[in-house]
Amino acid sequence: MFCYQCEQTAKGGCTKAGVCGKADSTATLQDLLLHLTKGLSQVAIAARKEGVTDARVNRFVAEAVFSTLTNVNFDDARFVTLIKECVALREALKARVPGAAFDGPAVIQPAADLDGLVAQGRQYGVENDPETDPDLRSLKHTLTYGLKGVAAYVDHAAILGQEDEKVHASLQELLVATLSTDLTLAQCVEAALECGRVNIRAMELLDAANTTTYGHPEPTEVRLGATRGKAILVSGHDLKDLATLLRQTEGKGINVYTHGEMLPCTAYPELKKYKHLAGHYGTAWQNQKKEFAEFPGAILMTTNCIQKPTTYLENIFTTGLVGWPGAVHVPNGDFTPVIEKALSMDGFPADTDKGTVMTGFARNAVMSVADTVIGAVKSGDIRHFFLVGGCDGAKPGRNYYTEFVEKAPKDTVILTLACGKFRFFDKKLGDIGGIPRLLDVGQCNDAYSAVQIALALAKAFDCGVNDLPLSLVLSWYEQKAVAILLSLLALGIRDIRLGPSLPAFITPNVLSYLVENYNIAPISTPDEDLKAILG
Ligand code: SF4
Ligand code: SF3
Numbered sequence: 001m002f003c004y005q006c007e008q009t010a011k012g013g014c015t016k017a018g019v020c021g022k023a024d025s026t027a028t029l030q031d032l033l034l035h036l037t038k039g040l041s042q043v044a045i046a047a048r049k050e051g052v053t054d055a056r057v058n059r060f061v062a063e064a065v066f067s068t069l070t071n072v073n074f075d076d077a078r079f080v081t082l083i084k085e086c087v088a089l090r091e092a093l094k095a096r097v098p099g100a101a102f103d104g105p106a107v108i109q110p111a112a113d114l115d116g117l118v119a120q121g122r123q124y125g126v127e128n129d130p131e132t133d134p135d136l137r138s139l140k141h142t143l144t145y146g147l148k149g150v151a152a153y154v155d156h157a158a159i160l161g162q163e164d165e166k167v168h169a170s171l172q173e174l175l176v177a178t179l180s181t182d183l184t185l186a187q188c189v190e191a192a193l194e195c196g197r198v199n200i201r202a203m204e205l206l207d208a209a210n211t212t213t214y215g216h217p218e219p220t221e222v223r224l225g226a227t228r229g230k231a232i233l234v235s236g237h238d239l240k241d242l243a244t245l246l247r248q249t250e251g252k253g254i255n256v257y258t259h260g261e262m263l264p265c266t267a268y269p270e271l272k273k274y275k276h277l278a279g280h281y282g283t284a285w286q287n288q289k290k291e292f293a294e295f296p297g298a299i300l301m302t303t304n305c306i307q308k309p310t311t312y313l314e315n316i317f318t319t320g321l322v323g324w325p326g327a328v329h330v331p332n333g334d335f336t337p338v339i340e341k342a343l344s345m346d347g348f349p350a351d352t353d354k355g356t357v358m359t360g361f362a363r364n365a366v367m368s369v370a371d372t373v374i375g376a377v378k379s380g381d382i383r384h385f386f387l388v389g390g391c392d393g394a395k396p397g398r399n400y401y402t403e404f405v406e407k408a409p410k411d412t413v414i415l416t417l418a419c420g421k422f423r424f425f426d427k428k429l430g431d432i433g434g435i436p437r438l439l440d441v442g443q444c445n446d447a448y449s450a451v452q453i454a455l456a457l458a459k460a461f462d463c464g465v466n467d468l469p470l471s472l473v474l475s476w477y478e479q480k481a482v483a484i485l486l487s488l489l490a491l492g493i494r495d496i497r498l499g500p501s502l503p504a505f506i507t508p509n510v511l512s513y514l515v516e517n518y519n520i521a522p523i524s525t526p527d528e529d530l531k532a533i534l535g
Helices: 024-049 055-067 076-094 114-124 134-159 165-177 185-214 239-249 260-267 285-294 336-344 363-368 370-378 396-407 419-423 444-460 479-490 508-518 526-534
Strands: 220-223 230-235 254-258 277-280 298-301 316-318 356-359 384-390 412-417 438-442 470-475 497-499
Touching: 024 055, 024 076, 024 114, 024 165, 055 076, 055 134, 055 165, 076 114, 134 165, 134 185, 134 479, 134 508, 165 185, 185 239, 185 444, 185 479, 220 260, 220 277, 230 239, 230 260, 230 285, 230 336, 239 254, 239 260, 239 336, 254 260, 254 336, 260 277, 260 285, 260 356, 260 419, 260 438, 260 444, 298 336, 316 336, 356 438, 363 370, 363 438, 363 444, 370 444, 384 396, 384 419, 384 444, 384 526, 396 419, 396 470, 396 497, 396 526, 412 419, 412 444, 438 444, 444 479, 470 479
Parallel strands: 230 254, 230 298, 254 277, 298 316, 384 412, 384 470, 412 438, 470 497
Antiparallel strands: 220 356
16 A cells, blocks of 8 residues: 555555554555546546436545545445445446447456455555656645545535536546646646635535535534533534434433534534534544543544544444444434444433533624624734634644644634644633634634635725735645645635645645745744744
8 A cells, every 4th residue: 555645644655554544455445446436437527528417426426535535434345335336337327328438447347356456456556656757746646635625525515415517527527637647737736726626616515505404603602511411422524414313312311412523513503403412522533532432422423534443442333434344334314323322321420511612603603793803903903813724633743733822912813623623722712802812613614614704804805815914824634624725725825834744745846836836834833933924
């Protein structure tokens, strides 16, 4: 195996096993599935030209690519099933365009068993990429990882009924573009920016999916302590799974808690209406081994990030695209096994009080107080906004983000999103004239909301986003962050600070390009960066 798609990668790339816990076989099956998904996309593009589109093919491409995102699925058996489904869909679609001719991954026949598939997959790993130019390779891998993020957003939105045929078509075309060895540097850059543009539309669909189904998030105070009694913990990012579980647990004497990226779900009217949505438990994904082991109830993983379960393997359930070998996988929509497990466990023996945090400052909530915010900027009460957002992770260098927020002057406001916020989410930063200094916009899936806030501020001040008193200080871990970064570049946003380390798949020349054109900078120290930004 060779994998360097996430920030946690071993020096130069994971080769024997993933730092994330991904086995060599899993990584190799993921490579094969990704390659075959490009073959399915080739057929889908040809079919589209003939006026044939297939809804299941569109959904499958997104699901299969999302399955290969970091910390989603570690179960070889599930990848074997996906590989078989991919080829079956491809052949069925080919039959609907009898005149078309295909090559490459559109004609690969999969081996019969797991060992054969792993042997086959070795040919399609990133180390065997036929692209020989290191900078082109770097840009194409950036594109590939960005597309994994797009696939995640497309899938999330589709689960709630929001799809756009143009987004499916673009995702498939860009997947196929990564196969070409004829692209110039300029074409590769353009493809990466197009990925960013497609991602904006995918995130817009997801925003519409979430807000039309569950209402606009409202500023909400969330308890961090526990309530005596039976308990289920929900992690990942999927709102529909949480809604379904809340419905299915109503009146059963079970309290439901959010974990990690599910925290902002507590701010949606149609989710917060459930009285047994009792609060938030724990912090970001990399702390789950400790936090899940101590949780006295059942645990449901709806999407990334899952880690190898330890003592709690019997208590953890996966659903949707998530998988861990040995953990019980339940279909979306019927969480009976999770509920039965929770009822069989002790639950919390007593109430505990660990204070509260605020969430729910998504675009609608922030824009509803836009006049106050604009007034505070004009009067000088608010000097600067920082968007300190992105993924969390295990690296010690991520303390930078905690320190940065702690050291940000009292006349600055911190917008945050994604699981990186757990480095500082419970800090009491006070307010500026009633505007909280720490505003949780939502999940990584809500980056669209943050972009809309920035665009609205730019409009109000009649300037470009780059001219606002706003700085982006981002942390990345997995590939949704790559997609978001490409979206920000596609919007022309400059001066982004990125950490805790730069992607291993970026070559020095590509980095120089990013610095020259977008003034991207790696994070340094909180003191130095604050000084450079605020002068
Ligand atoms: Fe390594 Fe990250 Fe790939 Fe896991 S996903 S194998 S940690 S680079
Ligand atoms: Fe976090 Fe996995 Fe990226 Fe959703 S939960 S931001 S890392």
